[in-house]
Amino acid sequence: METAPALRVIGYVRVSTNKQDIGPEVQIAALEAEASRKGWSLEIRRENAASAKSLANRPVLAGALTDLKSRRYDALAVSKLDRLSRNVADFSAMLETASRQGWAMICLDLGVxxxxxxxxxxxxMTAVFAELERKRIAGRTREAMAKIKADTGKLMGRPSALPADTVARIFAEREAGASMARIADMLNADGVPTATGKTWHPSTVRQVLTSVTGPARS
Structure with a gap:
Protein backbone atom coordinates (compact mmCIF):
# COMPACT_ATOMS: atom_id res chain seq x y z
CA MET A 1 0.00 0.00 0.00
CA GLU A 2 1.44 3.37 -1.06
CA THR A 3 1.98 6.03 1.57
CA ALA A 4 0.36 9.39 0.88
CA PRO A 5 2.92 12.14 0.20
CA ALA A 6 3.65 14.48 3.07
CA LEU A 7 1.61 17.67 3.18
CA ARG A 8 3.81 20.54 1.96
CA VAL A 9 3.23 23.30 4.49
CA ILE A 10 4.50 26.88 4.71
CA GLY A 11 4.81 27.87 8.35
CA TYR A 12 4.39 31.63 8.50
CA VAL A 13 6.14 33.35 11.42
CA ARG A 14 5.64 37.06 11.99
CA VAL A 15 8.04 38.98 14.21
CA SER A 16 6.92 42.35 15.56
CA THR A 17 8.42 44.98 17.85
CA ASN A 18 5.65 44.53 20.42
CA LYS A 19 7.24 42.99 23.52
CA GLN A 20 3.90 41.45 24.48
CA ASP A 21 3.73 39.44 21.24
CA ILE A 22 4.96 35.86 21.19
CA GLY A 23 8.52 35.52 19.90
CA PRO A 24 9.60 33.70 16.75
CA GLU A 25 11.12 30.79 18.68
CA VAL A 26 7.78 30.01 20.32
CA GLN A 27 5.94 30.22 16.99
CA ILE A 28 8.48 27.99 15.23
CA ALA A 29 8.45 25.43 18.05
CA ALA A 30 4.66 25.16 17.90
CA LEU A 31 4.66 24.73 14.12
CA GLU A 32 7.50 22.19 14.17
CA ALA A 33 5.79 20.17 16.90
CA GLU A 34 2.58 20.02 14.86
CA ALA A 35 4.55 19.13 11.73
CA SER A 36 6.26 16.29 13.56
CA ARG A 37 2.96 15.03 14.93
CA LYS A 38 1.21 15.10 11.56
CA GLY A 39 4.10 14.28 9.25
CA TRP A 40 4.18 17.56 7.35
CA SER A 41 6.99 18.70 5.09
CA LEU A 42 7.40 22.10 6.74
CA GLU A 43 9.16 25.21 5.48
CA ILE A 44 9.35 28.13 7.91
CA ARG A 45 9.08 31.62 6.44
CA ARG A 46 9.80 34.48 8.79
CA GLU A 47 8.72 38.09 8.32
CA ASN A 48 9.57 41.21 10.29
CA ALA A 49 6.33 43.18 10.27
CA ALA A 50 5.20 45.36 13.13
CA SER A 51 1.49 45.19 12.39
CA ALA A 52 -1.02 42.48 11.58
CA LYS A 53 -3.88 44.93 11.09
CA SER A 54 -3.72 44.38 7.35
CA LEU A 55 -2.39 41.77 4.96
CA ALA A 56 -0.83 44.54 2.86
CA ASN A 57 2.87 45.46 2.87
CA ARG A 58 4.06 42.00 3.91
CA PRO A 59 6.22 40.65 1.04
CA VAL A 60 7.02 37.33 2.72
CA LEU A 61 3.32 36.57 3.17
CA ALA A 62 2.61 37.74 -0.38
CA GLY A 63 5.26 35.34 -1.68
CA ALA A 64 3.80 32.48 0.34
CA LEU A 65 0.33 33.14 -1.08
CA THR A 66 1.76 33.16 -4.62
CA ASP A 67 3.42 29.78 -4.02
CA LEU A 68 0.21 28.36 -2.59
CA LYS A 69 -1.81 29.60 -5.55
CA SER A 70 0.63 27.93 -7.95
CA ARG A 71 0.29 24.69 -5.91
CA ARG A 72 3.97 24.47 -5.00
CA TYR A 73 2.73 24.03 -1.43
CA ASP A 74 -0.43 22.53 0.00
CA ALA A 75 -1.12 24.59 3.12
CA LEU A 76 -0.34 27.75 5.08
CA ALA A 77 0.05 27.34 8.85
CA VAL A 78 0.36 29.85 11.70
CA SER A 79 0.70 29.22 15.41
CA LYS A 80 -1.81 31.96 16.31
CA LEU A 81 -4.33 33.99 14.34
CA ASP A 82 -2.72 37.30 15.33
CA ARG A 83 0.49 36.28 13.54
CA LEU A 84 -1.50 36.40 10.32
CA SER A 85 -4.09 39.08 11.03
CA ARG A 86 -5.85 40.74 13.94
CA ASN A 87 -8.80 41.28 11.64
CA VAL A 88 -11.11 38.25 11.63
CA ALA A 89 -12.71 39.48 8.40
CA ASP A 90 -9.29 39.36 6.67
CA PHE A 91 -8.79 35.82 7.94
CA SER A 92 -12.22 34.81 6.70
CA ALA A 93 -11.42 36.26 3.27
CA MET A 94 -8.19 34.25 3.20
CA LEU A 95 -10.10 31.08 4.06
CA GLU A 96 -12.36 31.75 1.09
CA THR A 97 -9.33 32.29 -1.16
CA ALA A 98 -7.74 29.06 0.07
CA SER A 99 -10.91 27.11 -0.66
CA ARG A 100 -11.23 28.62 -4.14
CA GLN A 101 -7.58 28.02 -5.05
CA GLY A 102 -7.39 24.56 -3.55
CA TRP A 103 -4.95 24.92 -0.66
CA ALA A 104 -5.46 24.53 3.08
CA MET A 105 -5.39 26.93 6.03
CA ILE A 106 -4.11 25.84 9.43
CA CYS A 107 -4.35 28.06 12.52
CA LEU A 108 -3.24 26.16 15.63
CA ASP A 109 -4.80 28.35 18.33
CA LEU A 110 -8.24 28.34 16.68
CA GLY A 111 -8.24 24.64 15.85
CA VAL A 112 -8.67 25.53 12.18
CA MET A 125 -17.62 28.98 12.34
CA THR A 126 -14.84 31.54 12.03
CA ALA A 127 -16.35 32.77 8.76
CA VAL A 128 -19.76 33.12 10.43
CA PHE A 129 -18.31 35.23 13.25
CA ALA A 130 -16.42 37.33 10.69
CA GLU A 131 -19.68 38.03 8.86
CA LEU A 132 -21.33 39.04 12.15
CA GLU A 133 -18.41 41.37 12.84
CA ARG A 134 -18.75 42.97 9.39
CA LYS A 135 -22.48 43.51 9.93
CA ARG A 136 -21.91 44.99 13.39
CA ILE A 137 -19.33 47.45 12.05
CA ALA A 138 -21.56 48.31 9.09
CA GLY A 139 -24.49 48.93 11.45
CA ARG A 140 -22.47 51.25 13.65
CA THR A 141 -21.20 53.10 10.60
CA ARG A 142 -24.74 53.62 9.26
CA GLU A 143 -25.84 54.92 12.66
CA ALA A 144 -22.83 57.21 12.78
CA MET A 145 -23.49 58.64 9.35
CA ALA A 146 -27.17 59.17 10.14
CA LYS A 147 -26.24 61.03 13.33
CA ILE A 148 -23.75 63.23 11.49
CA LYS A 149 -26.35 64.05 8.85
CA ALA A 150 -28.98 64.81 11.49
CA ASP A 151 -26.64 67.16 13.37
CA THR A 152 -25.86 70.69 12.30
CA GLY A 153 -23.68 69.45 9.45
CA LYS A 154 -20.57 70.63 11.24
CA LEU A 155 -17.54 68.57 12.08
CA MET A 156 -14.34 69.91 13.59
CA GLY A 157 -15.89 73.36 13.96
CA ARG A 158 -16.79 73.99 10.32
CA PRO A 159 -18.92 72.41 7.56
CA SER A 160 -17.90 68.80 7.11
CA ALA A 161 -16.08 67.91 3.91
CA LEU A 162 -15.35 64.36 4.97
CA PRO A 163 -16.56 61.74 2.49
CA ALA A 164 -18.75 59.01 3.92
CA ASP A 165 -16.14 56.37 3.14
CA THR A 166 -13.53 58.23 5.20
CA VAL A 167 -15.84 58.34 8.21
CA ALA A 168 -16.71 54.68 7.68
CA ARG A 169 -13.04 53.79 7.52
CA ILE A 170 -12.30 55.58 10.80
CA PHE A 171 -15.10 53.73 12.59
CA ALA A 172 -14.10 50.39 11.04
CA GLU A 173 -10.43 50.78 12.02
CA ARG A 174 -11.44 51.80 15.54
CA GLU A 175 -13.75 48.77 15.83
CA ALA A 176 -10.84 46.58 14.69
CA GLY A 177 -8.81 47.86 17.65
CA ALA A 178 -6.58 50.51 16.07
CA SER A 179 -5.52 53.39 18.30
CA MET A 180 -6.36 56.95 17.29
CA ALA A 181 -2.69 57.61 16.62
CA ARG A 182 -2.52 54.54 14.38
CA ILE A 183 -5.65 55.60 12.46
CA ALA A 184 -4.20 59.09 11.96
CA ASP A 185 -0.93 57.61 10.68
CA MET A 186 -2.76 55.34 8.20
CA LEU A 187 -4.92 58.19 6.88
CA ASN A 188 -1.87 60.41 6.43
CA ALA A 189 0.08 57.62 4.74
CA ASP A 190 -2.77 57.14 2.27
CA GLY A 191 -3.01 60.87 1.55
CA VAL A 192 -6.53 61.23 2.99
CA PRO A 193 -7.16 64.87 4.00
CA THR A 194 -9.11 66.02 7.03
CA ALA A 195 -12.33 68.01 6.65
CA THR A 196 -10.18 71.15 6.53
CA GLY A 197 -7.64 69.67 4.11
CA LYS A 198 -4.93 69.31 6.72
CA THR A 199 -2.96 66.51 8.38
CA TRP A 200 -4.61 63.96 10.65
CA HIS A 201 -3.71 63.82 14.35
CA PRO A 202 -5.13 61.64 17.13
CA SER A 203 -7.18 64.66 18.23
CA THR A 204 -8.86 65.03 14.81
CA VAL A 205 -9.65 61.32 14.71
CA ARG A 206 -11.14 61.70 18.20
CA GLN A 207 -13.35 64.56 16.99
CA VAL A 208 -14.82 62.40 14.23
CA LEU A 209 -15.58 59.63 16.71
CA THR A 210 -16.92 61.79 19.52
CA SER A 211 -19.11 63.86 17.21
CA VAL A 212 -21.29 60.76 17.01
CA THR A 213 -20.64 58.53 19.97
CA GLY A 214 -19.62 60.89 22.75
CA PRO A 215 -16.23 60.89 24.54
CA ALA A 216 -13.83 58.34 23.06
CA ARG A 217 -10.95 56.64 24.80
CA SER A 218 -7.44 56.61 23.30
Whole structure:
Protein backbone atom coordinates (compact mmCIF):
# COMPACT_ATOMS: atom_id res chain seq x y z
CA MET A 1 0.00 0.00 0.00
CA GLU A 2 1.44 3.37 -1.06
CA THR A 3 1.98 6.03 1.57
CA ALA A 4 0.36 9.39 0.88
CA PRO A 5 2.92 12.14 0.20
CA ALA A 6 3.65 14.48 3.07
CA LEU A 7 1.61 17.67 3.18
CA ARG A 8 3.81 20.54 1.96
CA VAL A 9 3.23 23.30 4.49
CA ILE A 10 4.50 26.88 4.71
CA GLY A 11 4.81 27.87 8.35
CA TYR A 12 4.39 31.63 8.50
CA VAL A 13 6.14 33.35 11.42
CA ARG A 14 5.64 37.06 11.99
CA VAL A 15 8.04 38.98 14.21
CA SER A 16 6.92 42.35 15.56
CA THR A 17 8.42 44.98 17.85
CA ASN A 18 5.65 44.53 20.42
CA LYS A 19 7.24 42.99 23.52
CA GLN A 20 3.90 41.45 24.48
CA ASP A 21 3.73 39.44 21.24
CA ILE A 22 4.96 35.86 21.19
CA GLY A 23 8.52 35.52 19.90
CA PRO A 24 9.60 33.70 16.75
CA GLU A 25 11.12 30.79 18.68
CA VAL A 26 7.78 30.01 20.32
CA GLN A 27 5.94 30.22 16.99
CA ILE A 28 8.48 27.99 15.23
CA ALA A 29 8.45 25.43 18.05
CA ALA A 30 4.66 25.16 17.90
CA LEU A 31 4.66 24.73 14.12
CA GLU A 32 7.50 22.19 14.17
CA ALA A 33 5.79 20.17 16.90
CA GLU A 34 2.58 20.02 14.86
CA ALA A 35 4.55 19.13 11.73
CA SER A 36 6.26 16.29 13.56
CA ARG A 37 2.96 15.03 14.93
CA LYS A 38 1.21 15.10 11.56
CA GLY A 39 4.10 14.28 9.25
CA TRP A 40 4.18 17.56 7.35
CA SER A 41 6.99 18.70 5.09
CA LEU A 42 7.40 22.10 6.74
CA GLU A 43 9.16 25.21 5.48
CA ILE A 44 9.35 28.13 7.91
CA ARG A 45 9.08 31.62 6.44
CA ARG A 46 9.80 34.48 8.79
CA GLU A 47 8.72 38.09 8.32
CA ASN A 48 9.57 41.21 10.29
CA ALA A 49 6.33 43.18 10.27
CA ALA A 50 5.20 45.36 13.13
CA SER A 51 1.49 45.19 12.39
CA ALA A 52 -1.02 42.48 11.58
CA LYS A 53 -3.88 44.93 11.09
CA SER A 54 -3.72 44.38 7.35
CA LEU A 55 -2.39 41.77 4.96
CA ALA A 56 -0.83 44.54 2.86
CA ASN A 57 2.87 45.46 2.87
CA ARG A 58 4.06 42.00 3.91
CA PRO A 59 6.22 40.65 1.04
CA VAL A 60 7.02 37.33 2.72
CA LEU A 61 3.32 36.57 3.17
CA ALA A 62 2.61 37.74 -0.38
CA GLY A 63 5.26 35.34 -1.68
CA ALA A 64 3.80 32.48 0.34
CA LEU A 65 0.33 33.14 -1.08
CA THR A 66 1.76 33.16 -4.62
CA ASP A 67 3.42 29.78 -4.02
CA LEU A 68 0.21 28.36 -2.59
CA LYS A 69 -1.81 29.60 -5.55
CA SER A 70 0.63 27.93 -7.95
CA ARG A 71 0.29 24.69 -5.91
CA ARG A 72 3.97 24.47 -5.00
CA TYR A 73 2.73 24.03 -1.43
CA ASP A 74 -0.43 22.53 0.00
CA ALA A 75 -1.12 24.59 3.12
CA LEU A 76 -0.34 27.75 5.08
CA ALA A 77 0.05 27.34 8.85
CA VAL A 78 0.36 29.85 11.70
CA SER A 79 0.70 29.22 15.41
CA LYS A 80 -1.81 31.96 16.31
CA LEU A 81 -4.33 33.99 14.34
CA ASP A 82 -2.72 37.30 15.33
CA ARG A 83 0.49 36.28 13.54
CA LEU A 84 -1.50 36.40 10.32
CA SER A 85 -4.09 39.08 11.03
CA ARG A 86 -5.85 40.74 13.94
CA ASN A 87 -8.80 41.28 11.64
CA VAL A 88 -11.11 38.25 11.63
CA ALA A 89 -12.71 39.48 8.40
CA ASP A 90 -9.29 39.36 6.67
CA PHE A 91 -8.79 35.82 7.94
CA SER A 92 -12.22 34.81 6.70
CA ALA A 93 -11.42 36.26 3.27
CA MET A 94 -8.19 34.25 3.20
CA LEU A 95 -10.10 31.08 4.06
CA GLU A 96 -12.36 31.75 1.09
CA THR A 97 -9.33 32.29 -1.16
CA ALA A 98 -7.74 29.06 0.07
CA SER A 99 -10.91 27.11 -0.66
CA ARG A 100 -11.23 28.62 -4.14
CA GLN A 101 -7.58 28.02 -5.05
CA GLY A 102 -7.39 24.56 -3.55
CA TRP A 103 -4.95 24.92 -0.66
CA ALA A 104 -5.46 24.53 3.08
CA MET A 105 -5.39 26.93 6.03
CA ILE A 106 -4.11 25.84 9.43
CA CYS A 107 -4.35 28.06 12.52
CA LEU A 108 -3.24 26.16 15.63
CA ASP A 109 -4.80 28.35 18.33
CA LEU A 110 -8.24 28.34 16.68
CA GLY A 111 -8.24 24.64 15.85
CA VAL A 112 -8.67 25.53 12.18
CA UNK A 113 -7.22 22.93 9.80
CA UNK A 114 -9.11 22.72 6.55
CA UNK A 115 -7.41 19.42 5.69
CA UNK A 116 -9.67 17.75 8.29
CA UNK A 117 -13.45 17.69 8.68
CA UNK A 118 -13.31 19.07 12.24
CA UNK A 119 -10.88 21.81 11.29
CA UNK A 120 -12.97 22.74 8.26
CA UNK A 121 -16.01 23.08 10.53
CA UNK A 122 -14.05 25.43 12.77
CA UNK A 123 -13.17 27.46 9.68
CA UNK A 124 -16.86 27.74 8.81
CA MET A 125 -17.62 28.98 12.34
CA THR A 126 -14.84 31.54 12.03
CA ALA A 127 -16.35 32.77 8.76
CA VAL A 128 -19.76 33.12 10.43
CA PHE A 129 -18.31 35.23 13.25
CA ALA A 130 -16.42 37.33 10.69
CA GLU A 131 -19.68 38.03 8.86
CA LEU A 132 -21.33 39.04 12.15
CA GLU A 133 -18.41 41.37 12.84
CA ARG A 134 -18.75 42.97 9.39
CA LYS A 135 -22.48 43.51 9.93
CA ARG A 136 -21.91 44.99 13.39
CA ILE A 137 -19.33 47.45 12.05
CA ALA A 138 -21.56 48.31 9.09
CA GLY A 139 -24.49 48.93 11.45
CA ARG A 140 -22.47 51.25 13.65
CA THR A 141 -21.20 53.10 10.60
CA ARG A 142 -24.74 53.62 9.26
CA GLU A 143 -25.84 54.92 12.66
CA ALA A 144 -22.83 57.21 12.78
CA MET A 145 -23.49 58.64 9.35
CA ALA A 146 -27.17 59.17 10.14
CA LYS A 147 -26.24 61.03 13.33
CA ILE A 148 -23.75 63.23 11.49
CA LYS A 149 -26.35 64.05 8.85
CA ALA A 150 -28.98 64.81 11.49
CA ASP A 151 -26.64 67.16 13.37
CA THR A 152 -25.86 70.69 12.30
CA GLY A 153 -23.68 69.45 9.45
CA LYS A 154 -20.57 70.63 11.24
CA LEU A 155 -17.54 68.57 12.08
CA MET A 156 -14.34 69.91 13.59
CA GLY A 157 -15.89 73.36 13.96
CA ARG A 158 -16.79 73.99 10.32
CA PRO A 159 -18.92 72.41 7.56
CA SER A 160 -17.90 68.80 7.11
CA ALA A 161 -16.08 67.91 3.91
CA LEU A 162 -15.35 64.36 4.97
CA PRO A 163 -16.56 61.74 2.49
CA ALA A 164 -18.75 59.01 3.92
CA ASP A 165 -16.14 56.37 3.14
CA THR A 166 -13.53 58.23 5.20
CA VAL A 167 -15.84 58.34 8.21
CA ALA A 168 -16.71 54.68 7.68
CA ARG A 169 -13.04 53.79 7.52
CA ILE A 170 -12.30 55.58 10.80
CA PHE A 171 -15.10 53.73 12.59
CA ALA A 172 -14.10 50.39 11.04
CA GLU A 173 -10.43 50.78 12.02
CA ARG A 174 -11.44 51.80 15.54
CA GLU A 175 -13.75 48.77 15.83
CA ALA A 176 -10.84 46.58 14.69
CA GLY A 177 -8.81 47.86 17.65
CA ALA A 178 -6.58 50.51 16.07
CA SER A 179 -5.52 53.39 18.30
CA MET A 180 -6.36 56.95 17.29
CA ALA A 181 -2.69 57.61 16.62
CA ARG A 182 -2.52 54.54 14.38
CA ILE A 183 -5.65 55.60 12.46
CA ALA A 184 -4.20 59.09 11.96
CA ASP A 185 -0.93 57.61 10.68
CA MET A 186 -2.76 55.34 8.20
CA LEU A 187 -4.92 58.19 6.88
CA ASN A 188 -1.87 60.41 6.43
CA ALA A 189 0.08 57.62 4.74
CA ASP A 190 -2.77 57.14 2.27
CA GLY A 191 -3.01 60.87 1.55
CA VAL A 192 -6.53 61.23 2.99
CA PRO A 193 -7.16 64.87 4.00
CA THR A 194 -9.11 66.02 7.03
CA ALA A 195 -12.33 68.01 6.65
CA THR A 196 -10.18 71.15 6.53
CA GLY A 197 -7.64 69.67 4.11
CA LYS A 198 -4.93 69.31 6.72
CA THR A 199 -2.96 66.51 8.38
CA TRP A 200 -4.61 63.96 10.65
CA HIS A 201 -3.71 63.82 14.35
CA PRO A 202 -5.13 61.64 17.13
CA SER A 203 -7.18 64.66 18.23
CA THR A 204 -8.86 65.03 14.81
CA VAL A 205 -9.65 61.32 14.71
CA ARG A 206 -11.14 61.70 18.20
CA GLN A 207 -13.35 64.56 16.99
CA VAL A 208 -14.82 62.40 14.23
CA LEU A 209 -15.58 59.63 16.71
CA THR A 210 -16.92 61.79 19.52
CA SER A 211 -19.11 63.86 17.21
CA VAL A 212 -21.29 60.76 17.01
CA THR A 213 -20.64 58.53 19.97
CA GLY A 214 -19.62 60.89 22.75
CA PRO A 215 -16.23 60.89 24.54
CA ALA A 216 -13.83 58.34 23.06
CA ARG A 217 -10.95 56.64 24.80
CA SER A 218 -7.44 56.61 23.30
Missing amino acids: DTTTDTGASMAQ
